[in-house]
Amino acid sequence: MQNPLEKALSSENLKIKKVMDSLDQYEVQIRYTQIDRKGDEVVFTDFDFQVDENHYFYPASTVKFPAAIAALEKINEIDSLTMETKFYVEGDSIETTFSKAISEIFAVSDNVANNRLVEFLGQDNLNQRIMDKGVGEIRVAHRLSTSNADDLVTKPLLIYLNDTTTASSKPIINTPPTPLALSAIKKGKGFYASDSLYEEPFDFALKNYYPVSSQHNVLKRIIFPEAFPEEERFNLSELQSKYLREAMHTLPGELGYDKTEYYDSYVKFLMFGDNTQPMPEYIKIYNKVGYAYGTLTDCAYIHDIKNNIEFMVTATILVNNDGIFNDDAYEYDEIGIPFLAQLGRELYNIELNRKR
Template identity: 65%
Template sequence: MLKILKLTILLLLLLLACKTKSKENNPMALVLASPNTSIRKVIDSVDQYEVQILYTQIDRSDDSIVLTDYEFQLDDMNYFYPASTVKLPIAVLALEKLNLIDSINRHTRYYIEGDSVENTFAEDISKILSVSDNHANNRLLEFQGQDDINSRLENKGIHPVRISHRLGIHSDDVTTKPLILYINDSTTGTSTPIINSEPLPLNLKRIKKGVGFYENDSLHSEPFDFSFKNYYPVSSQHGVLKRIIFPELFKTNERFNLNEDQREFLLTAMHTLPKDAGYDPQEYYDGYCKFFIYGDSKENIPEHIKIYNKVGFAYGTLTDCAYITDEKNNVEFMLTATILVNSDGIFNDDKYEYDEIGIPFLAALGREFYDFELKRKKAP
């Protein structure tokens, strides 16, 4: 009886915490009141984990599509490190930029001056979306430059956002490296380096985190400062995904300028599993970059379920931004969530509770929303 009373009180608190268009039958509150231990462990100490969630209900009727958002602790001013989630807009904008250059397309081979690795733009985008390859992302950043990426997102109404550095190597160089492009089998061209503006420090809440960090094998007993890092909050991630999945719901100038062939390529790459992209299924199992529903499992994802998403994980922060569909059971919804799992408050010590807390929470969260959608009555 006491357990039921506690869940009832929690449900009422969540109804107040979740800003929604309707307080009746609030799916966010219902999901977060779940007795699932992976969810309870986080929600019972929610401030420690810096959780933010945005869920979109999708209703179709004849030719109309209605999206209804439900949020939990959503706050663009509360900083979290976006990690590899920034790779999705970088990849989409690379496709868009290719439309502006007559001599190349996504099948054009290229390499970075001074590097020996050759790839096509299509191969790099596929690597980014199937296994979150850092080098592929950095090559596409060299192709565009930080300023161009930021301004084009801003012009489409996707803000706030700030891409300031590469991933993996964390280079802060504001000048891009030249690309050597194969115009045809016998001719190459070299791109001109792009000089980008120096990033300004971000003025956000929780921009300094923890009690210490390691740098060059030395422990510094002060909060880790993220003020010069990439910034890509949940609302902006959700905005990019909505424009990819439902471009018709946006004004022309707010859409990504992709032709139908490019969009189909992008959508296919987003849901393609690593094993179907040629990677070892033992190392890169189906849930490797699909945190929602399957992140805590090595089981195969059924063919009738497709997850169009981009995850990120670094510095103890796990994030997933996904459009999930089940054609067999008429289920579809969008979900973006982030969680910080760093109990000792030390960054760069490689001691984060990804497998113990973070991924189980996101997987359980995805399953709870999926189950809710499975039971929800929809228009015929």
């Protein structure tokens, strides 16, 4: 019997074929999971294509998912905090809540919301909480798209304990990151920094690291905690778990974002990424995407309520034909997103015809 993932990738559709015909340059990695239910038991069958923890890709915003989980866990351990507690980061004028930060992370992949959670957690604590659950490696070493990205000391949070009382959290000192010793850690042939072109590969050794296997394992534990022994589940209350899953599939328009700029599939690459039309209401995608440095990644649980279909996919692709990083010339719309969208549709069609 043909491996269903190989079947999807052998499609004659040009959106797939274009990538598969020049596979070496795209650094594709995919894990696809079929889900079967036997009584109360959930059974996972994984299929991999080129998944390799030692082959580096830049995870971009996918690291916001573990940040949200770790923040909820930490809130759980502090009596004076809830998801609705108001706070602001020292030096920041915006007051927010933990629940708002989490919804912004999933609805539009908000960098500032993510960085606030990193200030709350610290990098070491975030990484430890995720790895403690047996998911595999993760290394969040820096914040995203901000001038203090690499700071090892977090900024204090000013937390509203009630309407009149505030408390300040202490700065957290984190361990300096050690350079990653992985294959493909240096990429391309050049990069821009401070408006100058450097004609040498771009070095990702001090960047964040969150491989496909770890992403997929985190997703499984959030969607199906009951499929794992207690020590491998995240320490979230039922209310927190429900809130997190809701945030993962809520579309930007439902939160009041402008639907023309933030269309339904704005951060849903698989199945719908190449189309700005409204998504069907009966398909819910619980996911987190990342896109930066020419790398596109989506880690998703796709659930079609009408046809009773559910499956998981984590997929990444690098689209940087000129081999230059930081030049903003990446083939996201021409190659990367069409590939991921079509991959999602091919797998969906396989699921539609699969005997359960």
